[in-house]
Every structure is written in C-alpha cells, then in structure tokens.
Amino acid sequence: NAGVTQTPKFRILKIGQSMTLQCAQDMNHNYMYWYRQDPGMGLKLIYYSVGAGITDKGEVPNGYNVSRSTTEDFPLRLELAAPSQTSVYFCASSYSGISYEQYFGPGTRLTVT
Amino acid sequence: KNEVEQSPQNLTAQEGEFITINCSYSVGISALHWLQQHPGGGIVSLFMLSSGKKKHGRLIATINIQEKHSSLHITASHPRDSAVYICASPQGAQKLVFGQGTRLTINP
Numbered sequence: 001n002a003g004v005t006q007t008p009k010f011r012i013l014k015i016g017q018s019m020t021l022q023c024a025q026d027m028n029h030n031y032m033y034w035y036r037q038d039p040g041m042g043l044k045l046i047y048y049s050v051g052a053g054i055t056d057k058g059e060v061p062n063g064y065n066v067s068r069s070t071t072e073d074f075p076l077r078l079e080l081a082a083p084s085q086t087s088v089y090f091c092a093s094s095y096s097g098i099s100y101e102q103y104f105g106p107g108t109r110l111t112v113t
Numbered sequence: 114k115n116e117v118e119q120s121p122q123n124l125t126a127q128e129g130e131f132i133t134i135n136c137s138y139s140v141g142i143s144a145l146h147w148l149q150q151h152p153g154g155g156i157v158s159l160f161m162l163s164s165g166k167k168k169h170g171r172l173i174a175t176i177n178i179q180e181k182h183s184s185l186h187i188t189a190s191h192p193r194d195s196a197v198y199i200c201a202s203p204q205g206a207q208k209l210v211f212g213q214g215t216r217l218t219i220n221p
Contacts (some may be wrong), residue, residue, distance in 0.1 A: 011118030021207070031207075042117070042199070058208065092157060098203045099144040099163075104156040 001026050006091050006105035013081040015111045019078040021038040021108050023091030029103070031094045034058075034066065037107075044089065045046040049074055050097075081112045117202055119212035127220055132187040134215045136200035141201055145183050149175050150197040150214065159185070159198075189218045 007022045025032065030051045035043040045058030049068040063085055065077040074093075079083060091105040116139045122174050126132055136145070147160040158173040162183070162206050171190075175181040187194055197214040204210045 029121070040213065042213050043201075043209075044211075045208055048207050056207070088154065094158075098207060098209050099161075100157045100163055102146060102209070103158070104148075107154050107156075109154075 001107065003027065004091055004093055004103050005106035006089075006108050009106065010082045010109045011111070013078075013110065015081060015112060017081050018077070018079050019081070021089055021091075021110075023076065023089075023105055024072045024073075025071050025093040025103070026072065027093060027095075028071060029093035029095055029112050031097050031100075032068065033078045033094075033102075034074070035090045035092065036060065037085050037090060040059065040084060042058045046076065046089075049059065060112070078110075082104060092093070117160045117200060117201060117210050117212040119198075119215050121215060122213065123216045123218075125220065126190055128191060129217075130190050131188050132194070132217065132219075134185045134198050134217070136183045136185070137203040137211055138181050138200075138210075140181075140202075140204070142178075142181075145176055146201040146209065147183075147185050148199040148201065150199060152196065156199070159217075187217075192219045192221050195219050 004025045033048045034046040037043050044060045047066040049055045055066050089108045092102050094100045118190045120135045123219045142165045150156045174187040199211040201211045201216045
C-alpha cells in the first residue's frame with residue numbers, strides 16, 4: 001500500500017492565484033483530514049470528511065474548499081491565494097475518526113508571494 | 114476549550130540518555146496521540162492510548178487520565194531519535210488539538 005499520498009511536494013504561488021492540493025489514500029479509510037502547520041504552531045484542522053460526499057469545516061477553513069467524490073481522494077482547493085496561506089499542508093486519514101491511528105501524507109510546502 | 118501543552122519545547126541530550134517528554138491537556142479525552150515528525154517533515158503515529166502504558170521498542174507512552182497528563186519516554190536514546198514529538202488530544206467528534214511539539218536532538 002502507498003498509504004496517504006500528496007502532490008505537489010512544493011509549490012510557489014503568486015497572490016491571487018488558485019491551486020488544488022491533491023490527497024489520496026489506498027487504505028479504504030472513510031475519515032480524511034486536511035491540516036496546516038505554521039512555524040512554531042501546532043497543526044490546525046482546515047476541513048475534514050467522514051465519507052464520500054460528506055465534508056465539514058474545521059478550525060481554519062477560510063480561503064479553502066474541499067470535495068470528496070470518492071473514498072480515495074480528498075483534494076483541497078485554494079482560491080485567491082494570500083500570503084497568510086503560506087504553510088505546510090498535511091493530509092491525513094484514519095479508519096474511523098480521531099480515536100483511531102492517524103496516517104499522514106508527506107506534506108505540501110506552499111509559499112504565496 | 115481543550116488546550117494541549119508540551120514540555121520541554123526543546124531538549125538536547127547525549128546518546129544513551131533516558132528521555133522524557135510531557136503532555137498536559139485541559140479536558141477529559143477518549144484517546145491521546147503521540148506523533149513523530151521527522152527532520153524531513155513527515156509525520157508518523159507512534160502511539161494512541163486511553164489508559165495505562167504502551168511500549169514499542171525503546172519508546173514508552175504513559176497516561177494518567179485523572180491528572181490529564183501523558184509522558185513519552187525514550188530509553189537508550191540514539192541520534193536517529195532526533196525529531197519533533199507531538200501529542201494530540203480529541204476535542205469534540207472530529208477535531209484533534211495538537212501541542213506545539215518538542216524538538217529533541219540526540220548528540221552522538
């Protein structure tokens with residue numbers, strides 16, 4: 001199994017551009033999460049999904065959108081990128097929620113200039 | 114609001130030393146996670162525990178539910194243990210609250 005994969009690994013965006021961060025898992029997990037990690041800060045939840053077709057906001061959803069059309073994929077869309085969105089983004093999945101082992105992707109380092 | 118506090122924030126030790134990293138949280142929990150973030154940035158789950166103690170190789174995690182406190186211990190530390198160690202506790206149905214992490218450096 002590949003586990004949780006993320007693309008791209010690195011990206012530089014100009015202010016106002018848009019992009020999609022891709023996340024996929026091959027463990028048939030229903031629960032998937034997007035986090036951002038800022039320097040010196042704990043990970044913050046952006047969006048999460050409890051199954052295909054079901055998504056909900058986390059702590060810091062502004063400026064982002066998600067979709068979950070399949071169990072495997074959970075893309076994160078950034079619209080109108082801003083410097084405040086410069087961060088490292090991690091996708092994670094688990095079998096059945098936050099009381100189960102979390103599997104993380106390798107992360108995407110995004111810089112908005 | 115569930116806050117998660119880790120101590121120390123930074124820890125430097127010599128190879129072979131016994132390491133302890135502490136995590137305190139403010140509300141009752143169903144499970145507490147310990148994660149390891151490698152220098153390259155990847156995050157892996159080390160432990161998930163809701164009571165007592167768990168051991169995996171040289172790593173031991175303990176939790177005291179009444180005191181809202183957990184510790185991660187590393188015995189016979191090695192330079193390859195150098196990483197950031199993160200604890201996280203659930204808040205509500207789907208949110209994990211993460212500590213800021215403890216940066217551990219083991220010198221040979």
